[in-house]
Amino acid sequence: MRIDVVTLFPEFYESPLQCSIVGRALASGALQVKLWNLREFSHDRHGKVDDTPYGGGAGMVMSPEPFFAAVGAIAPGGETPVVLITPQGETLTQAKVKELAARPRVVLLCGHYEGVDERVRTGLATEEISIGDYVLSGGEPAALVLVDAVARLLPGVLGNEASTEDESFSDGLLEYPQYTRPAAIGGREVPELLKRGHHAEVRKWRRKEALRRTLLRRPDLLARADLSEEDRRLLAEVAKEEKG
Numbered sequence: 001m002r003i004d005v006v007t008l009f010p011e012f013y014e015s016p017l018q019c020s021i022v023g024r025a026l027a028s029g030a031l032q033v034k035l036w037n038l039r040e041f042s043h044d045r046h047g048k049v050d051d052t053p054y055g056g057g058a059g060m061v062m063s064p065e066p067f068f069a070a071v072g073a074i075a076p077g078g079e080t081p082v083v084l085i086t087p088q089g090e091t092l093t094q095a096k097v098k099e100l101a102a103r104p105r106v107v108l109l110c111g112h113y114e115g116v117d118e119r120v121r122t123g124l125a126t127e128e129i130s131i132g133d134y135v136l137s138g139g140e141p142a143a144l145v146l147v148d149a150v151a152r153l154l155p156g157v158l159g160n161e162a163s164t165e166d167e168s169f170s171d172g173l174l175e176y177p178q179y180t181r182p183a184a185i186g187g188r189e190v191p192e193l194l195k196r197g198h199h200a201e202v203r204k205w206r207r208k209e210a211l212r213r214t215l216l217r218r219p220d221l222l223a224r225a226d227l228s229e230e231d232r233r234l235l236a237e238v239a240k241e242e243k244g
C-alpha cells in the first residue's frame with residue numbers, strides 16, 4: 001500500500017517512520033510512505049501557504065491552491081482517495097482502518113493553524129477523518145496515527161497475522177487481560193486456568209473476560225457487537241457475577 005502525506009512539516013515523520021512496526025512495514029515494502037512538502041506547491045515566491053480569514057478573526061487559514069496543486073501533481077486523475085485530516089471528520093475506528101488498509105493508495109492532507117480553506121474539503125477531499133474529539137495543532141500526529149494503525153494490518157507486517165484478530169475492536173469487543181511471567185508478583189497471581197493451559201478452557205476464559213471488559217468499560221461497543229448464543233450465555237454469567 002502507498003500513503004502520500006501532504007504536510008507543512010515532513011521532518012515530523014523522520015523518527016516515527018523508522019521505528020517498530022511502521023519501520024518494518026516500510027523496510028519490507030508492504031508499505032510505502034511518500035512525504036510531500038506543501039510549501040513546494042505554493043505559487044508564492046516565499047512559499048506562503050496561508051492567509052487571513054475572510055470575515056476577520058484570529059489566526060491564519062491554509063490556502064486552497066497549494067493543496068489543489070499538490071494533489072494534481074501527486075495523484076492526477078481523481079482515482080486516488082484523498083483524506084482531509086480534520087477534527088471535524090468521521091472518527092477513526094478499527095473498522096475504518098481495515099477499510100483503508102485494503103486500498104492500494106491513499107493521500108492524506110494535513111492542516112495547521114486555524115484549519116484549511118473550506119474548498120479543499122468540498123472540492124478535493126473524498127473523505128474526512130478525525131482521530132478523536134480534541135484539537136491538535138496540526139494534522140501530522142493524526143496522520144501518523146492512521147499510518148501506524150494501517151501498517152500493522154498489511155499482510156506480512158506483524159509476525160503472527162492471527163494476533164490482530166483477537167485485538168480490541170477487531171470483533172467489536174475489547175481484548176481480554178494478558179499475562180506473562182512471573183506467575184505471581186506482590187501477591188498478584190496469574191489466573192490458575194491460564195497456567196494450566198488447556199486450550200478450550202483458555203479460549204472460553206478469554207472470550208468471557210473480553211465480554212466482561214467490554215461490558216464494564218465500553219457498553220456502547222457491546223450494544224453493536226455481533227454476539228453468538230455462547231457469547232450471550234457468557235455475558236449473562238458475567239452480569240450475574242458483577243452484580244453479586
Ligand SMILES: C[S@@+](CC[C@H](N)C(=O)[O-])C[C@H]1O[C@@H](n2cnc3c(N)ncnc32)[C@H](O)[C@@H]1O
Nearest residue numbers: 085086087111114115130131135136138139142
Ligand atoms: C488547530 S487545528 C484546526 C481546528 C479548526 N479550527 C476547528 O476548530 O475545527 C489544525 C489542524 O490540526 C489537525 N487536527 C486537529 N485536531 C485533529 C483531530 N482531532 N483529528 C484530526 N486532525 C486534527 C487538522 O489537520 C487541522 O486542520
